[in-house]
Amino acid sequence: MLSMIKNIIMNGSATEKKACAKNFMETAYAPLLRLDEKKCAACRDKKCVKLCPTGAIYVSGEKGAAVKADHLKCIECRMCEDNCQSGAVSFADFGIGTAEFKALSDKLEKEIKGVFSRSLHIRQLDVGSCNGCDHEMISVCNPVFDISRFGIDFVASPRHADCLLVTGPVSWNLKESLIRTIEATPDPKIIVAMGACASSGAPFGKSYASFGGVDKVSPVDVFIPGCPPHPYAIIEGLLRAVRMIGKK
Amino acid sequence: MNKNELLNLYKNHIIEVRHTTYGETYIEVDKNDLYEIVTEVVSMLNGTLMTMVCVDELKYSQKGVIADKKNRYKIYYAFRIPGGVKHDEISKELLVIVTGVSEDEPEIYSITDICLAANWYEREIFDMFGIYPQNHLDLTGLVHHHNFPKSVFPMRKDFIASTQIDAVNKIETDHKVQGGGTYLLPVGPIHAGIIEPGHFRFSCFGEHIINLDAQLFYTHKGLEKISEGMGVLNANFISERVCGVCSLSHSVAYSQAVEKINMVEVPERARAIRVILLELERISGHLTDLMGIAVDVAYYHASNYISRLREDVMSAAYEVLRSRYFRSINMPGGLRRDIGGDSIKKLLNAALKIKKEIAVAEDMLYNSTTFLERVETTGRLFTKTARAIGVVGVGARGSNIHCDARKAFSYETYGKLDFNEILHDKLDVYARMSVRFGEIKESAGIIEQSAASLKAGPVSVKIDRAAPFKPAFGITEAPKGEHTHFIIFDDESKIYRYHIRSASYANWLALTFAVKGDIVPDFPVINKSFNLCYCSCDK
Numbered sequence: 001m002l003s004m005i006k007n008i009i010m011n012g013s014a015t016e017k018k019a020c021a022k023n024f025m026e027t028a029y030a031p032l033l034r035l036d037e038k039k040c041a042a043c044r045d046k047k048c049v050k051l052c053p054t055g056a057i058y059v060s061g062e063k064g065a066a067v068k069a070d071h072l073k074c075i076e077c078r079m080c081e082d083n084c085q086s087g088a089v090s091f092a093d094f095g096i097g098t099a100e101f102k103a104l105s106d107k108l109e110k111e112i113k114g115v116f117s118r119s120l121h122i123r124q125l126d127v128g129s130c131n132g133c134d135h136e137m138i139s140v141c142n143p144v145f146d147i148s149r150f151g152i153d154f155v156a157s158p159r160h161a162d163c164l165l166v167t168g169p170v171s172w173n174l175k176e177s178l179i180r181t182i183e184a185t186p187d188p189k190i191i192v193a194m195g196a197c198a199s200s201g202a203p204f205g206k207s208y209a210s211f212g213g214v215d216k217v218s219p220v221d222v223f224i225p226g227c228p229p230h231p232y233a234i235i236e237g238l239l240r241a242v243r244m245i246g247k248k
Numbered sequence: 249m250n251k252n253e254l255l256n257l258y259k260n261h262i263i264e265v266r267h268t269t270y271g272e273t274y275i276e277v278d279k280n281d282l283y284e285i286v287t288e289v290v291s292m293l294n295g296t297l298m299t300m301v302c303v304d305e306l307k308y309s310q311k312g313v314i315a316d317k318k319n320r321y322k323i324y325y326a327f328r329i330p331g332g333v334k335h336d337e338i339s340k341e342l343l344v345i346v347t348g349v350s351e352d353e354p355e356i357y358s359i360t361d362i363c364l365a366a367n368w369y370e371r372e373i374f375d376m377f378g379i380y381p382q383n384h385l386d387l388t389g390l391v392h393h394h395n396f397p398k399s400v401f402p403m404r405k406d407f408i409a410s411t412q413i414d415a416v417n418k419i420e421t422d423h424k425v426q427g428g429g430t431y432l433l434p435v436g437p438i439h440a441g442i443i444e445p446g447h448f449r450f451s452c453f454g455e456h457i458i459n460l461d462a463q464l465f466y467t468h469k470g471l472e473k474i475s476e477g478m479g480v481l482n483a484n485f486i487s488e489r490v491c492g493v494c495s496l497s498h499s500v501a502y503s504q505a506v507e508k509i510n511m512v513e514v515p516e517r518a519r520a521i522r523v524i525l526l527e528l529e530r531i532s533g534h535l536t537d538l539m540g541i542a543v544d545v546a547y548y549h550a551s552n553y554i555s556r557l558r559e560d561v562m563s564a565a566y567e568v569l570r571s572r573y574f575r576s577i578n579m580p581g582g583l584r585r586d587i588g589g590d591s592i593k594k595l596l597n598a599a600l601k602i603k604k605e606i607a608v609a610e611d612m613l614y615n616s617t618t619f620l621e622r623v624e625t626t627g628r629l630f631t632k633t634a635r636a637i638g639v640v641g642v643g644a645r646g647s648n649i650h651c652d653a654r655k656a657f658s659y660e661t662y663g664k665l666d667f668n669e670i671l672h673d674k675l676d677v678y679a680r681m682s683v684r685f686g687e688i689k690e691s692a693g694i695i696e697q698s699a700a701s702l703k704a705g706p707v708s709v710k711i712d713r714a715a716p717f718k719p720a721f722g723i724t725e726a727p728k729g730e731h732t733h734f735i736i737f738d739d740e741s742k743i744y745r746y747h748i749r750s751a752s753y754a755n756w757l758a759l760t761f762a763v764k765g766d767i768v769p770d771f772p773v774i775n776k777s778f779n780l781c782y783c784s785c786d787k
Contacts, residue, residue: 003615004549007608014556053482077485077576082584091570124442128467131783132492132573135536137442139562139572142555156440171786172413173393173466174445177438203485207409208402209470228492228573230566 014143032076032092032225032233033057035069039088042066048080048089054202057089073202075227092233111242119151120242123161123185127178128210129168132228133195137165145231152238158184163241166220169197169204170211182218190241193220194234196227249292251329251343258285270508271331271657272342272721274324279356282347286325286359295327295343297638299749300369301734302377303719306405319348321379323356324734325366326721328656338669340656342721349379358384365638368757376403391465391786394420402473409473423461425451430458433768437466444782448771455767460760467786475746480506480580480711483743487733488575490748491784493536496522496529496574497726498748498784501733504659505722506580509715509737518582518707519660521592523698526660526724527691528595529574531602532561533727533779534684534691537642538609540776541681545622550612557602557609564598567591582708596699603692610685623677627762627774630675639758641729641751642687643778646680648673653725667694677777713741728752728779750784 033056048057049067056073057080060066069089080089126134140147141154155161158181170178182191193199193214201212214220221244224237249257255265255275261284264276277285289295301324324344331341349356358381359366370381371390378401381387389396395415401407425432430453437445447463475486487502488495500522507514535558542551562572568591569577577584587595613619629639634647644651652669654662670686672679714737722733729751738744755778763774 003611007549007553007612011553011556014559051481053485075485075489076571078570079481125438126444126467126782128469129444129783130489130492131444131781132489132495134442134444135492136572138536138555139559141442142559143552144556144559144563154442158438168467169469171467171469172396173468174437177445177466181438197489203489204469204471205474207470207474208400208407208411208413209468209473227489227575230572 032229033069033071033074033080034090034092035067036088036090037066039086040067041086041088043085047083051079051083053077053079054196054200056202070200071225072199072223073196074225075196075203092230107239111239113151119153120163120238121153121155121161122163122165122238123155123158123181125158125164125166125178125181127166127168127174127198127214128171128204129195129197133167133198136228136231136234137167137194140231140234145235147235147238150235158182159186161185161189162245163190163192163238165192165194166214167194167198169201170214170217172209172211175211175217178214178217188245190221190245191218192222192224192237192241194224194237195229196225199223199225249288251293251331251341254285254288254293258288261285268508268720269511270720272344272508274344274346274719276346276348279347279349282325282345283357283359283362285345287362289327289329289343289345290363293327293329293343295329296635297363297365297369298326298328298342298723298730299721299732299734299747300325300366300373301745301747302373302379302403303736303745304377304403304405307738318350320351321349321354321377323347323349323373323379324719325359326732326734338650338652338655339658344719344721354379355382356380357382360385363638364636364757365754367637368753375401377401378404391468393463393465394418402470407473409470409476423449425459427453429453437463446782450768450771452768455769457763457766457768457771460763460771462756462760464756464782465786467783469787471787472746472748475743477742479742480714480737483746484579487748488578490787491726491728491750491752491781492573493533493781494529494726494728494731494750494784496525496578497724497731498733498750499575499578500526500660501722501724501731502735503578503580503722504724505720505733505735506711506714508720508722509718509735510711510713511715512581512709512711514582514660514709515706516661517586517703517705520698520702521583521587521707522578523660523662523665524592524595524695525569525574525577527694527698528561528565528599530691530727531599531688532558532565534688535561535602537727537776537779538613538681538684541623541677541773542613542619544773544776545619547613547616547619550609550616550619553612554609557605560601561598564594568594579708581711582706584708586707592699592702596695599692599695603689606685606688613681620678622770622773623681623777624674626677626766626770627777628675629758629762633761634758637757637761638754640754641725641779642680642683642727643729643755643758645670645683646672646777647675651730653723653730657723659724661698665694665697677773680777716741717744726751728781728784729755731784748784748787750781750787752779752781752785756780756785 206212261281266274328340375391433450436447445466449461451459490498539554716739732749734747736745
């Protein structure tokens with residue numbers, strides 16, 4: 001017991017020492033994959049399009065048209081970034097600056113208090129993910145990110161939840177469970193699709209065993225891109241979710 | 249008896265023997281001789297079943313020869329047999345027995361009675377290819393659940409991956425447990441907490457578990473089927489997403505198989521960096537499990553401490569690789585980009601910091617009597633059982649069995665590194681926990697050695713095309729245990745067959761033995777101690 005107290009004093013607080021991305025927060029979809037259309041040279045070989053395994057970067061319309069990006073399909077393989085000569089593709093970086101995160105966390109805390117009178121209860125639901133997203137959810141609860149300081153908590157039953165955080169492309173064997181879990185969650189509820197495969201099915205796609213995204217089976221309120229999303233991206237996504245339920 | 253004596257003894261029964269340069273021996277036998285030869289391999293050569301793969305050769309057209317209907321399916325039985333230079337219990341080599349199965353009579357003789365590890369493989373092959381194993385002990389659906397149509401076999405080549413399947417209206421068979429004071433406790437598939445889905449039926453007597461029936465494969469998303477037809481690079485991204493926490497191990501296993509097929513020698517620097525990253529992944533994985541064990545006995549002080557250590561590894565990885573899960577760095581042929589000296593130093597410092605601070609976590613866990621009360625003698629897996637069902641990884645080492653692919657197959661640069669294989673003879677959760685603590689320290693040592701001997705040089709060789717219709721296995725030791733990937737490419741360098749056998753797949757059966765006699769509340773901690781993951785098992 002004494003050694004425990006000693007440890008607590010010695011280690012101090014680990015929370016929020018690390019930083020968050022500049023310009024990352026507060027954009028409509030918080031895109032992870034960013035395509036600077038002004039920089040894009042519209043080169044002939046279009047390596048980024050050819051090498052993208054999920055079709056997240058594509059050419060819309062006729063020949064010679066500009067390259068477009070669908071960040072929900074992006075699995076962060078960074079093939080486009082590595083092979084773009086003009087440097088038009090970049091990814092959100094979570095390594096610099098602390099002020100943004102502080103501002104975000106204050107905002108999140110305030111809004112959660114306003115909407116839910118201090119709490120947002122989340123039920124995690126894995127419908128076929130690779131468990132990367134699930135482990136990031138565990139990371140979000142660790143002392144460094146510590147999501148419970150915002151009043152957000154993970155609960156055991158969908159009947160206690162305001163929000164369903166769904167990961168995975170909806171496997172054939174779990175479709176029934178997903179529908180029944182959604183039914184068991186009381187209204188008003190928010191359904192958040194977390195990660196690339198829950199948002200768009202990429203890279204697993206639509207097959208005999210997978211439906212290719214949560215939105216194919218049930219309406220989704222908020223998408224969190226990333227494969228898996230960085231813990232800060234999850235927090236940002238939850239902020240969007242909270243705003244949503246405020247309007248509901 | 250050794251391998252050559254066996255081959256000599258059965259030379260009249262063996263159709264073809266093929267030795268490969270990468271230490272895999274393939275022997276083709278007739279379906280009727282299979283049972284006898286497998287018996288010899290298991291009893292005389294001390295072979296353990298590593299994996300079983302079925303390949304449908306319907307569209308197999310090497311040099312214009314289309315496989316005949318008599319041998320439409322090929323089943324590969326891969327055994328680890330003692331081998332290598334030292335020829336001791338630790339070094340292993342691969343002996344693959346291949347047998348053909350005809351289209352008209354899709355049946356094989358089950359080997360489950362001589363090799364219990366074949367249980368799941370045969371059930372999977374029955375579900376996916378419709379090849380019926382005669383005399384199998386328990387042939388209930390493994391991958392497909394009760395509502396999946398019985399006549400659909402997704403891995404056959406004439407089945408199109410995007411086919412929509414309608415559920416059949418069939419009621420699940422009723423499981424019963426009879427006798428005074430006994431009851432059935434169903435749990436899942438959706439659990440309380442941040443866990444993956446799986447359905448468990450506990451047969452209990454009072455609080456004690458007398459039997460556990462696990463229904464898995466809820467997260468089955470057909471990875472093997474959808475990867476067919478993919479190119480060398482794209483399938484690498486699928487292999488990274490078999491399991492989140494073992495992303496790199498799966499990717500390296502896949503890459504190894506591709507490199508073996510093409511007989512490519514990966515540059516020394518790439519192999520050394522792979523080892524550094526693999527060991528960091530092991531540290532991160534083991535810390536996750538130790539954290540889970542602490543959470544499952546409600547010891548939050550320790551779990552928070554360990555999760556902070558884990559965050560140190562992950563943020564170091566993020567800083568260097570821009571991925572917290574070691575993704576998008578490895579590819580067949582080496583690494584996608586070089587990692588500079590400063591970055592290596594950052595990773596090394598993270599590992600050394602863990603090595604230093606893990607002592608505090610050890611102190612927290614080993615000196616708490618209430619914690620020890622929960623983990624000691626809990627979930628014992630006896631050596632004999634573990635050997636019979638082919639347990640791998642920490643599960644095997646905690647049951648005092650030599651099973652470490654790093655030592656057994658010495659891939660990458662592991663042959664040159666000095667490290668110990670940690671074994672424990674207590675067989676319980678405590679033993680598996682101690683193995684993890686030991687391995688974290690060993691891993692930090694390995695990273696230190698690799699970083700010290702790192703030489704400059706190229707980090708990749710180009711692989712554009714892959715040799716057609718040549719099977720190869722890629723084997724890595726992940727935090728969860730030994731992962732095995734099996735690949736065949738077609739003549740357009742697209743994947744013809746990709747089979748993934750993760751460590752969890754081999755270890756799930758062990759859980760049902762380990763929980764017997766323990767109480768229901770101990771189930772989560774036993775589960776965690778084996779580090780069983782659902783997604784890489786279900787594929």
